[in-house]
Amino acid sequence: MAKVKKKIKSIKIDLDKCNGCRACEVACSAFHAKPKYSSNNPARSRIRLVRDPLRDVYLPVYAGEYTKAECSGRDKYVMDGKEYNECDFCRASCPSRELFKEPDSGLPLKCDMCEDDPPLEKPLCVQWCLNDALVYEEREEEVEEEVKPEEVEIGLESMVDKYGLQKVMDTVARMSKRE
Amino acid sequence: MRYAETGYNLEIDLTRGNIERVETDPKLTELHLGGLGTNAKILWDRVPPDTDPFSPDNLLIFGTGLLGATPAAGANRTVVSTYSPQTLLMGYSMMGGFLAPELKYAGYDKVVFRGKSPELVYVWIHNDKVEIRDAAHLKGKGAVETAELIKKELKDPNVQVAAIGLAGENRVYTASIEQGRSSASRLGVGAVMGDKRIKAIAIRGTKDINLARPAEYVELCNEVLKYIKFRNENPVPNVMTILQGLGSPQEMLHTDEKWHTENFMWGNARTRRKDFWNSEVEKKWKDTQEMVRTRLISCYNCPMKCGAIISVPGISTYMMKCFSKLTYAMAAFVDDLDFGFRIAQRATEYGVDGFSTPQIMAFAFELREAGILTEADFEGCPSDNEGKFFWLLDRIARREGIGDVLANGTHWAAQKIGKGAEAYAHNNIKKHEQLPLKLGMLNPVYFLMYATGEKANITQIEGQFPQGPFMTMEERQGFIKDWIQVPDEKFKQYVLDWEPRGERSNPYYPTVDMSVDIVDWQEMMHYIDDAVGVCAGLSSFPLKPPYHIHNYPKLISAAAGIDMDEEKLKEVYRRNRSLIRAVNVRRGLRRADEKPPEDHWKKRFPELEEKLLDAYYTFKGWNKDGIPTKETLHKLNLDYIAEDLEQRGIIKNG
Numbered sequence: 062m063a064k065v066k067k068k069i070k071s072i073k074i075d076l077d078k079c080n081g082c083r084a085c086e087v088a089c090s091a092f093h094a095k096p097k098y099s100s101n102n103p104a105r106s107r108i109r110l111v112r113d114p115l116r117d118v119y120l121p122v123y124a125g126e127y128t129k130a131e132c133s134g135r136d137k138y139v140m141d142g143k144e145y146n147e148c149d150f151c152r153a154s155c156p157s158r159e160l161f162k163e164p165d166s167g168l169p170l171k172c173d174m175c176e177d178d179p180p181l182e183k184p185l186c187v188q189w190c191l192n193d194a195l196v197y198e199e200r201e202e203e204v205e206e207e208v209k210p211e212e213v214e215i216g217l218e219s220m221v222d223k224y225g226l227q228k229v230m231d232t233v234a235r236m237s238k239r240e
Numbered sequence: 241m242r243y244a245e246t247g248y249n250l251e252i253d254l255t256r257g258n259i260e261r262v263e264t265d266p267k268l269t270e271l272h273l274g275g276l277g278t279n280a281k282i283l284w285d286r287v288p289p290d291t292d293p294f295s296p297d298n299l300l301i302f303g304t305g306l307l308g309a310t311p312a313a314g315a316n317r318t319v320v321s322t323y324s325p326q327t328l329l330m331g332y333s334m335m336g337g338f339l340a341p342e343l344k345y346a347g348y349d350k351v352v353f354r355g356k357s358p359e360l361v362y363v364w365i366h367n368d369k370v371e372i373r374d375a376a377h378l379k380g381k382g383a384v385e386t387a388e389l390i391k392k393e394l395k396d397p398n399v400q401v402a403a404i405g406l407a408g409e410n411r412v413y414t415a416s417i418e419q420g421r422s423s424a425s426r427l428g429v430g431a432v433m434g435d436k437r438i439k440a441i442a443i444r445g446t447k448d449i450n451l452a453r454p455a456e457y458v459e460l461c462n463e464v465l466k467y468i469k470f471r472n473e474n475p476v477p478n479v480m481t482i483l484q485g486l487g488s489p490q491e492m493l494h495t496d497e498k499w500h501t502e503n504f505m506w507g508n509a510r511t512r513r514k515d516f517w518n519s520e521v522e523k524k525w526k527d528t529q530e531m532v533r534t535r536l537i538s539c540y541n542c543p544m545k546c547g548a549i550i551s552v553p554g555i556s557t558y559m560m561k562c563f564s565k566l567t568y569a570m571a572a573f574v575d576d577l578d579f580g581f582r583i584a585q586r587a588t589e590y591g592v593d594g595f596s597t598p599q600i601m602a603f604a605f606e607l608r609e610a611g612i613l614t615e616a617d618f619e620g621c622p623s624d625n626e627g628k629f630f631w632l633l634d635r636i637a638r639r640e641g642i643g644d645v646l647a648n649g650t651h652w653a654a655q656k657i658g659k660g661a662e663a664y665a666h667n668n669i670k671k672h673e674q675l676p677l678k679l680g681m682l683n684p685v686y687f688l689m690y691a692t693g694e695k696a697n698i699t700q701i702e703g704q705f706p707q708g709p710f711m712t713m714e715e716r717q718g719f720i721k722d723w724i725q726v727p728d729e730k731f732k733q734y735v736l737d738w739e740p741r742g743e744r745s746n747p748y749y750p751t752v753d754m755s756v757d758i759v760d761w762q763e764m765m766h767y768i769d770d771a772v773g774v775c776a777g778l779s780s781f782p783l784k785p786p787y788h789i790h791n792y793p794k795l796i797s798a799a800a801g802i803d804m805d806e807e808k809l810k811e812v813y814r815r816n817r818s819l820i821r822a823v824n825v826r827r828g829l830r831r832a833d834e835k836p837p838e839d840h841w842k843k844r845f846p847e848l849e850e851k852l853l854d855a856y857y858t859f860k861g862w863n864k865d866g867i868p869t870k871e872t873l874h875k876l877n878l879d880y881i882a883e884d885l886e887q888r889g890i891i892k893n894g
Contacts, residue, residue, distance in 0.1 A: 164446040
């Protein structure tokens with residue numbers, strides 16, 4: 062496969078600057094509502110705040126890849142006297158937890174850096190974080206060319222994981238007859 | 241589909257254990273918006289005026305605002321309304337935090353409690369699933385501790401909990417409802433919650449909040465955020481530090497307490513210590529605060545950082561805001577800020593109001609000094625100031641011995657104690673303890689706000705307009721230059737003409753009519769905030785806030801799809817204002833009750849004060865006794881109120 066230049070978009074997260082307001086969750090869920098901004102609901106947000114005020118744990122984490130199997134990681138990390146679960150840092154939409162799944166369908170959610178036309182200067186969660194706990198960063202990397210699955214394909218794949226290919230095919234067939 | 245609001249209330253009858261989800265009338269949203277407005281409407285409709293606050297017939301309402309949980313910054317307020325055991329009037333106490341948005345995401349605009357549970361319970365609201373659960377194991381637990389235990393029990397760290405401590409369980413009249421960094425503290429709402437035997441409310445919601453015109457609304461929200469950023473970078477010059485920025489007073493951030501410690505009163509709101517602050521105190525207090533303050537934190541969807549996590553070595557962590565770090569220390573004459581943080585921790589777990597409670601204690605020790613309370617009342621009380629206050633706080637929260645009498649607040653305690661104790665309960669309005677502030681010259685605007693405020697709390701009515709005149713014309717011109725928030729250009733002229741002394745100074749300037757105008761503007765913004773559920777710290781409380789009368793109609797209209805403009809919004813305000821007045825008038829409130837503490841200002845002007853009240857009532861369309869007239873009520877679509885007041889003989893001949 063050919064090497065291509067790829068723009069890597071990332072969000073630098075400064076835990077010390079987070080004031081715990083969850084504006085990032087509001088902004089994200091509103092941006093991704095259909096039609097855009099028509100509703101908001103942190104449970105649908107692709108960025109979530111792991112928050113435990115009395116132990117001073119404030120950790121925004123944004124959604125990464127979907128994974129069908131949970132990993133074995135259940136370790137604890139102690140930093141500056143504060144205890145974090147390994148999962149708190151993990152961006153996966155994973156069977157071991159509720160995070161990064163659509164509350165109605167259970168379908169996985171993934172951060173798309175607020176892809177839009179025209180493109181946003183930076184993702185909305187970053188724009189709405191006036192305390193700069195979230196900072197948008199871009200860099201270029203040379204990577205192997207890859208074929209990116211479409212959104213529908215990602216969704217279907219997880220349905221297949223959950224219910225099996227046959228059941229999904231039967232359902233689609235039945236639905237297409239009804240139409 | 242309903243926009244901005246969910247369109248449903250949760251009705252919980254604690255006596256019968258009945259739970260219902262009830263659709264609300266959209267017409268009421270148009271008339272009152274939500275929050276405080278619709279809470280008051282429910283109280284008017286459903287609680288007879290002679291109901292005892294501790295009767296099962298009294299309601300306890302947790303309301304959210306119309307804009308609550310929408311993307312608007314700071315739209316997170318919970319408005320708790322009931323009849324207050326202390327003032328016997330409508331008690332409404334508000335809190336920020338995370339509860340109201342969670343309730344809306346669960347699908348409800350309000351939770352309305354009626355009746356009384358036979359046993360201590362907590363209520364668990366998880367979207368459509370609502371349970372009344374046994375809370376026997378939480379009896380006597382601290383408010384913060386209770387929230388932690390419930391989250392653990394429900395195995396969900398994202399559950400939001402509002403809880404009472406021991407003080408609420410024991411119906412202490414200053415009992416609060418605690419919710420993380422926030423609390424609904426004033427007017428005894430925690431006592432009513434305890435009387436209904438509700439230890440806590442736990443909420444988890446994962447539903448959508450919809451907007452009528454999304455793109456337009458989010459653009460308005462973006463403008464608000466931009467303005468917040470601008471204001472954070474551009475503090476208002478020539479006013480004291482805590483008035484320069486947005487938010488509630490930044491007491492968790494600032495460590496310079498020269499102003500509070502030297503201008504507010506110590507002890508039982510009596511002693512001013514003009515030379516208290518020096519470099520030694522400054523250094524010590526700064527070190528203390530920075531050591532215990534773990535992080536500055538905010539409420540839901542707000543970029544400000546008005547609260548803090550406080551970890552004092554050796555005791556459990558809690559959260560704090562505003563200036564309760566000072567109230568106990570100053571009431572107790574303790575010069576060590578560390579005491580302030582330590583006793584506030586215990587007070588938060590007990591769940592008591594940090595304004596009233598320290599004053600009750602200072603009042604009690606004054607009565608002992610005066611020989612009105614005896615040594616027998618204080619048997620076992622340590623002799624040092626710190627120990628004394630911890631000891632008495634325990635007695636009050638537990639209602640033990642003299643604590644049982646004091647738990648009803650200074651007004652009722654003084655009545656019960658007698659022997660001249662009434663003179664020591666000197667800092668009350670409508671039976672409710674006020675800020676320990678004593679001043680020289682009467683300020684006509686503040687006179688009116690203190691006298692007539694339905695909430696009997698100055699911070700819930702002041703804001704917008706400078707507290708005093710600027711010294712030079714240059715400062716005044718600088719101030720009005722970018723003052724976009726004024727509802728009318730005339731307010732700029734008032735600021736330009738207001739002098740520190742001479743003819744155009746307090747108490748005769750601002751003039752009576754101007755004072756009424758200024759108060760009306762300040763009140764209007766608070767009433768709108770409280771109905772839409774936006775924090776006063778971004779709106780009615782600070783100078784030059786991001787929300788104002790010019791952008792609110794657009795926000796309300798785009799969010800809820802209600803046809804709204806400035807005139808209509810002003811009418812909603814006037815309706816809610818007269819509605820709440822009517823609720824209280826029916827409970828007996830009259831002109832004679834509208835009195836700031838006699839010693840609040842040294843220089844008083846009885847004739848002027850009467851004129852101010854007359855003009856204020858006339859402006860509102862009320863009669864000389866502060867009762868809305870039939871004509872006014874008719875104009876505000878409140879004919880049913882006029883009819884009721886007429887039947888009761890409260891309104892005669894219009």
